[in-house]
Amino acid sequence: MNLTHLEKLESESIHIIREVASEFENPVMLYSIGKDSAVMLHLALKAFAPSKLPFKLLHVDTTWKFREMIKFRDDIASEYNLDLLVHINEEGVKNNIGPISHGSKLHTDVMKTQALKQALDKYKFDAAFGGARRDEEKSRAKERVFSFRDQQHHWDPKNQRPELWNLYNTKIAKGENVRVFPLSNWTEIDVWQYIYQEKINIVPLYFAKERPVIKRDDLLLMVDDKRLDVKDHEKIENRMVRFRTLGCYPLTGAIESKAKSVEEIIIELLESKNSEREGRAIDKDQIGSMEKKKQEGYF
Amino acid sequence: MDLEKFFQHQNNKKQVKILTCGSVDDGKSTLLGRLLYDSQNVFVDQIDQAKIESEKYGTQGKDIDLALLIDGLQAEREQGITIDVAYRFFETSKCKFIVADTPGHEQYTRNMATGASNSDVAIILIDAQKGVLEQTKRHSFIVNLLGIQHVVVAINKMDLVNYDENIFHKIVTEYKELIKNFHFISTNYIPLSALKGDNVFSTFENTKWYTGPSLIETLENIQIEEEDFNNSFSMPVQWVNRSSSDFRGYAGTISSGKISKGDVITTPSSNSQTSIKNIYGPNGELDEAFTNQAVTLTLQDELDISRGDIILTQDNKKILKVDQFAAHLVWMDQDSMLPERNYIFRFNNTFINGQITDLVHSININSYEEIATKKLNLNDIAYCKIALNKMHSIAPYKNNHQLGSFVIIDPYNNKTIGAGMIDHALRRSTNISWHEMSINKNTRSKLNGQQPCVIWFTGLSGSGKSTIANILEQKLHTMNKRTYLLDGDNVRHGLNKDLGFTDTDRVENIRRVAEVSKLMVDAGLITLVSFISPFRSERKMAKDLLQEGEFFEVFVSTSLEECEKRDPKGLYKKARSGELKNFTGIDSTYEIPENADLVLDTKTNNAEELADQIINFLESKKII
Structure with a gap:
């Protein structure tokens, strides 16, 4: 075998x-x-x-x-x-x-x-x-x-x-x-396939949900607490978003998504065109x- | 999309591990970039970044330089070369590919061997403009040596030779001749252009004369030799699982064959046997398990088994417990390999000290000639005999990659310095056993009223070692202590008169003296050894032969300038004039001790005072 x-x-x-x-x-x-x-x-x-x-x-x-x-x-x-x-x-x-x-x-x-x-x-x-x-x-x-x-x-x-x-x-x-x-x-x-197959528990932030977000420097940031210091010109919106990677919340951009389960995430992933670390501000500081x-x- | 079906399909994809080898400008990174790009395994933002970098470092004008998707480290990106092994991943509808990308420069042969050790298939790139190069020979040799059985020869840059059929066939003929003695199961030849993508994913009309499959089709259809299940079961024990007093499991990854509940098992050296009670795989209890599976086995009866042991079925005759064997080596370090030097050998589930006792021959990987040699340098390949300080169960590499492979580690700096593939076991040592005498070291030292030990003087020629050792021996003698002084020059007149002054001979010189001093300690003597002993490694070897508290390293720290000024035997003068070769401090290295037990300064004290310092030291250690 x-x-x-x-x-x-x-x-x-x-x-x-x-x-x-x-x-x-x-x-x-x-x-x-x-x-x-x-x-x-x-x-x-x-x-x-x-x-x-x-x-x-x-x-x-x-x-x-x-x-x-x-x-x-x-x-x-x-x-x-x-x-x-x-x-x-x-x-x-x-x-x-x-x-x-x-x-x-x-x-x-x-x-x-x-x-x-x-x-x-x-x-x-x-x-x-x-x-x-x-x-x-x-x-x-x-x-x-x-x-x-x-x-x-x-x-x-x-x-x-x-x-x-x-x-x-x-x-x-x-x-x-x-x-x-x-x-x-x-x-x-x-x-993802392994998480699906083994039914491994993951943080719910990976799944799409209406979350309060603002747009800052091309990243969609979730307003997780008051420290985000939302400026007057930044509008807090409730959007269907999820996270592809998790880090410090002011450095981790959300993506707009409807994927609410591991299955839907995998489908989204297969259709997606942006790689995983894209949502992270720290990688692009310099080449x-x-x-x-x-x-x-x-x- | 039906996900269950989709995952079924995903799961049915074959895993194929590929090694890519080519020389600097064969376009290897471009080919890999092409494979990733055309299989749509590159994301938009990665392409965007490659575009930005193409403008900065690229070689393709305004076009995106696909090689930049691949070359990972900043330094090499700026130099436009790949300097290390990198792993890449892409998939097609049939296969999941894991690619080991290795550089083609001469000095990085070690990286190729590294990549080859974990690959099923090798892609050998040949630049159609240049044909078969020395590097092609070298790569093919290593691929064969590491036991890869499937080779795809990608003849690249066909666009630059106008897709000339004759050039392709000439290279094929030449390559076939090259590998006639190798053991490849399949060899495929494909004319392609990585830059243009011709014949990479689909066949291309400019090469109508070529009717074979594209590179990807070829890779997808290779029948990778799956484990031969007639091969008997073996599993190196990695970890013993004792979760409670009534659970004792042996965890490990199966290295060959298949195991079922109830099978009778044993270990190579044991006469006892028992049977398998339960097999636990990653998902719980199993009825049977196969090669490469990580499992935990429980047994009906307890056997004395721990990490380092091998569990096997009794029909397994290829695995032998020995302490000597013959093997092929790839040397991977700047420091040369010297026979008889002490190294750590890392096997599947254990680390054992040992020595390379015979360097049978090295192999010129450009001409495949066997050459007599005394030491191995970086990237050398050789056939050797190896002796371990302890018995271990091994199998020939061709039968069992897991139990037939090892890496060599430098005990000094812990670097990985070599890799080896076992050819066969040598059983000659099993008949000689150490005689336990009834009068031993303890009884002798009691009679002598002293604690035997070795006082090992090291330092440059002319540093004053022998002078101090001589005075020390006189002092010990007047104290009624039994001593013996082994002096470098004197021993070289007799026991070691067959040895010269090359690094290889210096290692052997010290090995013999260390063994003699060990016998003298066994005889109950305080043994003074006065040898330049320039290498840390050999001084450590001598120390390791003895027990804790029996070896004291004394560094006579006279500087080179001072020794050269004194030059009692006129040797420095001869060395400087070139009359004397391999002289320590001049054209042969002296490695200063890092943790000497005693450092003697001949500038501030005379020999008499320094000998007294040693006496005080020995008293403090309760030797005298």
């Missing part, structure tokens, strides 16, 4: 997740609450069933996530009895760093990149799972499944370890760490910007 495409991907990911649990002393799963994290968590639960996950989950909270994301995160943690750590860059909070006042670049750097480094240093994690896929962005396409980071958490794209077969090099020195991407070979459509962020330690 031959395995189907999804079954092959599923087994490959489970193998990667088990390998980390076997070889690292203190791994953690970065849980971003998005659909890819949901799939990654689902695979991890399968990898170790009937045992509990042999590692903790970590959410780096920028304090600007959609409220529904935070609620979903806490619901999932209690439903599956997960050890969930939440880390916030308190230094950033003290200085009132935010995406509106300081721009996406500084906000992402302080509240996400720096916060992640703080958390990894604080808990001394030696391996961190991430839900990134190689089809998301051109520079991701070149990243290894086990991606080595030096003591400053930097990624050196020219100095990556060759990765042959499924023989991952898990050896690191003290203070160094590895980012592990079990979904490397999945595409966006694979992820090659994702690569720069990653070299600095962004996930």
Whole structure:
């Protein structure tokens, strides 16, 4: 019997997740609450069933996530009895760093990149799972499944370890760490198909609903709380929208959509002509910007 | 749209993993961009961005440069080259393709081997204007070495040779000759133009003389060798699942064959056997499971099994537990491979230290000649014999890619420095076992009233190692301690007189001395070793041979200028004049110790005082 495409991907990911649990002393799963994290968590639960996950989950909270994301995160943690750590860059909070006042670049750097480094240093994690896929962005396409980071958490794209077969090099020195991407070979459509097939719970923000939005810099932004600071000329409208990716709400553009179920999302996706990261303001700051962020330690 | 049907169809799509190989200007990125673009796997905003970048970096004038959809990293985009392995995804109505895109430069052979290790099919690009190049030979060799069985030869840029049929046939003939000794199951040849899209998705009328399928049709129709189910079952144990006292499962990915509930299983070294109680797949209990599936097995009776073990059925005769084997190697690091140096070998489910004991020959991948050699450099390919410090279950690569492959890791910096494919097991060592003597190290050291150890002096020639070691030995002797001094020059007159001063010989020189010093410690002696021992790796190897607290590294830190000024034997002068080759510090490296137990400064103290420092040190460590 031959395995189907999804079954092959599923087994490959489970193998990667088990390998980390076997070889690292203190791994953690970065849980971003998005659909890819949901799939990654689902695979991890399968990898170790009937045992509990042999590692903790970590959410780096920028304090600007959609409220529904935070609620979903806490619901999932209690439903599956997960050890969930939440880390916030308190230094950033003290200085009132935010995406509106300081721009996406500084906000992402302080509240996400720096916060992640703080958390990894604080808990001394030696391996961190991430839900990134190689089809998301051109520079991701070149990243290894086990991606080595030096003591400053930097990624050196020219100095990556060759990765042959499924023989991952898990050896690191003290203070160094590895980012592990079990979904490397999945595409966006694979992820949705798997969510559909496995009936995986995802944040309702992915589904279309009437939501209060404003138009700002070509992005449709949802008015999730008062901090969005709606200007007089910006009109709040209720529109049928959904989100293709989830991040900080003032940086994540909604798309107009009628897709209210996973099935409808898949149909929409197949007919759509815009790629997934399009809704994110941070990628287009400058050409090659994702690569720069990653070299600095962004996930 | 009927979604159930749609997903059924999606699920029935074959997964095909492709490796693309070509040289710098064969138009590989353009072909990949074409495949993505024509299969409509590129989104509008990605095309828009490629258009913006085409104006900045593009090579196609006002047209969109399809290669820019592909080349990922900024640096390489500016240079117009691909520098690493990148993975691409596209699908057609029949297949889901995962493409490993690898560069064609000579210095990046390692990336090609990396891409090839996870591919089913190789597309070999040949520029119709240039024909079969050395790189074509090299790529084909690696593809064959890594066991890829299906090759598609894409003869590109046909538009630039006026779609000339003769040029196409000449290249086909030449390529057939090239691969006559390889083990490809299928080889297809397609004339195409990636730039124009001719014969990529549909056949093209400018090549009417070509009646075969387009590139995509060819890829869709290749019958990828599915796992041979007559192959016996094996599964490396990856993780032991103990969820409660009554659940003990063995998790792993099946590496060959098929397993059913009730099948009798064993492990390669064990005489006991039991049967499969339950199989848990990703979706719960299964009656049977197959190659590449990640499962958890429970057994009727408990066997002593942990990570590193292999579960197999008894009919599995190809898997042997040994500590020596022969293999093909691809060397992937700037630092050369030296025989007898200590490396970490990463197998499917375990890491074991070991050495490459014999370098049988290296292979010139341009002429396919076998060449005698003493070391391997970056991108070299060779046939070797390897000895592990521990027994491990292996299978020949051709029978089992999972159990027949390994990567090599540098124990110093943890880099992945090589990859290997096992040819066959060597069973010669299994008959020799270490004799346990009734008088041992402990009884001898009790009688001697001392703690045996090695004091390992390292430093440049003329740094003062032997002088200090000599005074130290005299001092220990007057204290009634039993000692022996192994001196570099003296040992080279006897035990090591067959060795010269190349890096390879230096490694062997130190290996022998380390082994001798280990025997001397076993004999209960305080052993002084005075050798330049320039490489960290060998000093670590010597240390690893001994137990904790038995090895002390003493770095005699005289500077090169100072040694050269002293030049007691006139050697530096000879080395500088070129009369003496491979002299440490001049044309051979000295790697300064990073964590020496003791660093001696010959500028501030004389030899007598330094020897006293060592005495104090040994007292503090309760050796004397």
